[in-house]
Amino acid sequence: MIDLFILILLGAILAIIFLFFAIYSFGFFSTLNSAPFVRISKNTIPKIIELLDIKDNSVVYDLGCGDGRVLLECYKYNPKAQYIGIERSTIPYILARIKTRGIDKIKILRGDFLKKDLSQATHLFLYLLPKTMDGLLPKLEKELASETKLISYNFSFLRKQPEKTIKFLNPKQKRSRLLYLYRF
DSSP states (O other): HHHHHHHHHHHHHHHHHHHHOOOOOOOOSSSTOOOOOOOOOOEEEEEHHHHHHOOOTTTTETTTOOTSHHHHHHHHOOOOOSSEEEEHHHHHHHHHHHHHHOOOTTEEEEEEEGGSSOTTOSSSEEEHHHHHHHHHHHHHHHSSSSSEEEEEOOOSSSSSOOOEEEEEEEOOOOEEEEEEEEEE
């Protein structure tokens, strides 16, 4: 009887620890450089790839890359380009590393993209909250080379006008989605 009680107690403690780790890891304790992990529909990714217009010598960054799905699909489109994902949260980072293992053209880095050098980027993809995007804007303006292309999904910068906005209906969802194209 005592062994069963101890087993249940240990199970409950482990469940609480796992729950806290999962909540923290998925970004519910938001700071400037975090956003909750939200998957992008596979139907949306071809539109992102089309707007990015990735060339063989492109260096594509995905800031807050989540599970790496956008980078992986971009790689399938052009396997000669270089791809770098930066993810702060542990669980999405691990998922991205698993999904992209064995592909030397895709690097998944764990950390704060505000502390990473982005100067090598020729293309960037963002799916970040507006507060995070606006906090990132000064860094992008300082580090990115002229004509660097940035695609943002659903959210725009408040202090920078997009070159182009594309509105489309995702078949699985009832509301429209937006892609914003910027050049720096």
